[in-house]
Amino acid sequence: MAAQRKTSRYVVPIAVAGIAAATIGLVPALAASGDPDLPEITAQQLIEKIAASDTQTLSGTFKISTDLGLPAFDGLLGGLAGGGSGEGSADPSAQLTKLVSGTHTLKIAADGPERQKLTLLDGKEQYSLVHNGDEVWAYDSASNQVFHEKGAEEAGRAPEKELPASPKALADEVLKAAGDTTSITVGGTANVAGRDAYRLVIAPKQQGSTVEAVTIAVDAATGTPLKFTLDSTSGGKPVVDAGFTKVDFARPAASEFDFTVPKGAEVTEGDQLEKDHAGKAPEDLEKALGDFGLGGAGQNGPEVVGEGWTAIATFDTGEAAPKTEDAPKEARGFLDALGDEVSGKFGSGTVFKTKIVNVLMTDDGKVYVGAVTPQALVDAANAAH
Structure with a gap:
């Protein structure tokens, strides 16, 4: 269990990066160039196209907007966890909480399962997470803090059985819901980040669900999901609206995944962070909620x-x-x-x-x-x- 918690620090953010990169886009992008005229395709054919997609390399910019209909809870998790590793920390498990609300712009680069980079932009500040071979580096410019962990390559692969760590995996997880309770249709076409795409619409047949529909914009050429939208029956803004604004499937330069510790930055090793938080954050948070x-x-x-x-x-x-x-x-x-x-x-x-x-x-x-x-x-x- 300790090893699993340790691994999740970087695996979860990288998995989210893969999910977001696979599915993210802006609503205006769908209407910017009009609906492209593409050959007709059935839902089954589009599902097979997604399943056959094997995108290993990409880079781009995307935005993700999340609206769960929750009141503001800035600092809530950190407070419950007895301080934890909230603001001012480069620990990925702390920074990840920013993505559960509001609108965020991210840049991503991926070169197969061993090299990924995500940069979260927040005004003049930014947070970068780099996975390169057996190392993970993270840097928070606001606090000039660095997080480092070795042994990432081997440890990072096991949780992929539980987490959708790629565009195809995300689509597969959504499509597993198909059955007598689910309607799957092709809802026309779209233009996402300048690329022609089909819109796969997954919706409940049952009454009583809070899910109105899940819509996935699928790249017509590669079968790669470019945008993911989750709408609620309560209406208003989508619960999740995530999609590319710019994407390139060429292999990123190897230098994109290099990391140099900035001058004066404080470096925290993953093993030390595990020791510092032992018996504190997860256990105290679980106890607080359990009570x-x-x-x-x-x-x-x-x-x-x-x-x-x-x-x-x-x-x-x-x-x-x-x-x-x-x-x-x-x-x-x-x-x-x-x-x-x-x-x-x-x-x-x-x-x-x-x-x-x-x-x-x-x-x-x-x-x-x-x-x-x-x-x-x-x-x-x-x-x-």
Whole structure:
């Protein structure tokens, strides 16, 4: 487990980079040049085109916008984790949290599975993450901090079984949802980052899901996903709108993945960071959330009610749900903004809402979680009583 946590520091950001690079683009880019006139293609043919894609090299610029419908939670994770490695740190696990809200511009370069580079631009400041062979380097210009870890090449490969670390893997994961509960169609064509693309639209057939549709813009020439959009039934801005604004499939120069420690920068080794945080960040955060009934499945493992897009995971924490005032002080305002009190045959409880995932915590300690409407969670709780 310790090795897995260590690996995740750089594997998760690089995986996100691969996902984003595979799927990212701007909404205006779709309309800028009009819809291209491409040969007709079936959904099955387009899926096969994605599966056959073997893009190993690319570079480009993309933007990712995320709107989960959450209140501001800047500093929340760091506060819960007892300080952790928040702002002013080059640790990838800290910097990654920036991508879960707002709009961000990134530059990416990739040369096969051994060399990737991601740069997160934030005004005059930037954060760079470089994976080159068996080394990972990260640099935060705002704090002049450097993160370094060796042994990345071998360690970084194992989690690929669990994480979608490439454009094709992301598309495959989405398409696994296909079945009797899913509609998959070709929704016309688009122009993304100056390239002709088909639009693959995946949508629930079931009522009660919070997902309106997932749309993937697929490069007509290479089969590489160029843009990924996740829309919620609640309307408004997409939950995730991620796509290339510029892309080039040529092999980046080898020098693109070189890293030199900037003058005066403080270097933190991954092994030292692991020691410094041992018994602190993950454990303290888990305890803080667990004390509020959010840390796990309690004494009983989760059960799944329903199927497909409307599946609901349910478990019993084994104890009465605590009140918001019992939560860590850093989380109280956040939870208050999320929660709505509900009642039914099951008794009473609180629904914590986002634009996609909703959670019902009953006062007697039952938890219901799913990408479904709050009413669907209430119905499931009523049916269980």
